[in-house]
Amino acid sequence: MASDLGPRAMFVAGGTDLFPKLKRRQFEVDALIGLDFLPHAIHRGENETVVDAGVTLSSASANAELRAAYGGYAEAAGVVSSPPLRNAGTIGGNLCVDTRCNYYDMTYEWRKAAGFCMKKDGDICLVAPSSSRCWAVSSSDTAPVAIALGALVTLAGPDVDRELPVAALYRDDGIDYLSKQPNEVVTSLRLPPADGIRTAYVKLRRRGSIDFPIAGAAVALRLDGFTVTGCRIVLSAVASYPLEVAEAGEFMVGKRIDDESVRAAAEIAAKPAKPLDNADLSHFWRKRMVRVVVEQALKKANDQ
Numbered sequence: 049m050a051s052d053l054g055p056r057a058m059f060v061a062g063g064t065d066l067f068p069k070l071k072r073r074q075f076e077v078d079a080l081i082g083l084d085f086l087p088h089a090i091h092r093g094e095n096e097t098v099v100d101a102g103v104t105l106s107s108a109s110a111n112a113e114l115r116a117a118y119g120g121y122a123e124a125a126g127v128v129s130s131p132p133l134r135n136a137g138t139i140g141g142n143l144c145v146d147t148r149c150n151y152y153d154m155t156y157e158w159r160k161a162a163g164f165c166m167k168k169d170g171d172i173c174l175v176a177p178s179s180s181r182c183w184a185v186s187s188s189d190t191a192p193v194a195i196a197l198g199a200l201v202t203l204a205g206p207d208v209d210r211e212l213p214v215a216a217l218y219r220d221d222g223i224d225y226l227s228k229q230p231n232e233v234v235t236s237l238r239l240p241p242a243d244g245i246r247t248a249y250v251k252l253r254r255r256g257s258i259d260f261p262i263a264g265a266a267v268a269l270r271l272d273g274f275t276v277t278g279c280r281i282v283l284s285a286v287a288s289y290p291l292e293v294a295e296a297g298e299f300m301v302g303k304r305i306d307d308e309s310v311r312a313a314a315e316i317a318a319k320p321a322k323p324l325d326n327a328d329l330s331h332f333w334r335k336r337m338v339r340v341v342v343e344q345a346l347k348k349a350n351d352q
């Protein structure tokens with residue numbers, strides 16, 4: 049159906065992001081293709097854990113096995129928006145959720161009064177008018193943890209099914225933010241063996257519920273005794289894609305988690321984060337807070 053209908057159709061899973069955007073005419077389509085048929089179970093195998101795309105955020109956050117083995121992932125699912133939306137919103141929808149911007153996530157009338165922007169109905173960027181690209185912000189809470197874990201995403205297309213690292217699902221572009229084809233469905237997320245990995249997610253937002261992240265840090269840590277043997281740090285909401293700060297992760301390898309190492313890693317992690325003035329609160333403050341969320345996430349992962 050998606051191939052036949054092309055850009056005039058969209059998939060809908062929980063609809064928690066899609067329906068408000070249809071109402072605000074950010075998306076204008078003739079048809080919605082319901083994904084209710086997608087499986088929605090969590091399978092714990094010997095070598096991996098598979099989370100079907102149709103699993104709700106509430107189920108993922110409450111799942112005892114996910115909480116025990118991939119605590120940061122379950123935690124990220126549990127801090128998305130609010131309980132009613134988590135009961136309907138899905139893991140697949142959270143991976144594919146649209147990028148956000150204060151000039152775009154507005155009613156049609158507001159956007160019209162502002163002159164529209166290139167993400168919808170216009171041709172300039174209202175945040176960075178001299179820029180030829182859109183800087184809308186990647187705002188998925190679960191994607192950064194999935195990337196830190198080295199998870200894979202499974203896609204079903206009209207001809208073939210394929211699998212790719214979650215990181216490869218994203219592009220550094222506020223408009224074309226997904227690398228998958230529009231007619232490909234996300235069917236599952238494959239988490240590698242936990243094998244002692246410690247994960248954490250720290251999210252910054254104005255209110256403790258409902259709000260999207262305005263900065264966040266996901267950490268996946270491996271330790272041998274007190275020494276870090278592996279560390280991946282991925283930032284949310286500071287770029288148009290979940291931003292892995294590999295240099296900061298590599299810096300931690302061979303070190304102990306203490307105030308000094310964590311502070312130095314957080315300094316490195318904050319450098320590539322360049323939030324613009326298109327999300328809640330001041331972007332200068334958000335930039336400063338990246339250090340803080342990284343420090344907190346590293347310590348939290350270590351304490352697990």
Ligand SMILES: Cc1cc2nc3c(=O)[nH]c(=O)nc-3n(C[C@H](O)[C@H](O)[C@H](O)COP(=O)(O)OP(=O)(O)OC[C@H]3O[C@@H](n4cnc5c(N)ncnc54)[C@H](O)[C@@H]3O)c2cc1C
Nearest residue numbers: 061062063064065066129137138140141142144189234260
């Ligand atoms: C008030 C409010 C607050 C929110 N706060 C947060 C937040 O804090 N953090 C956060 O991450 N999100 C937040 N969201 C967004 C949203 O609720 C979640 O991201 C949710 O996980 C989306 O899942 P869904 O199943 O409802 O997706 P839908 O709304 O159904 O779809 C979202 C997008 O993904 C596509 N899609 C859905 N499933 C698939 C699939 N399996 N394969 C291919 N494409 C698919 C749809 O076509 C659409 O483009 C918020 C939304 C609202 C309205």
Ligand code: SF4
Nearest residue numbers: 149165173174182183
């Ligand atoms: S970053 Fe610019 S182009 Fe993108 S949604 Fe915001 S104002 Fe529009």
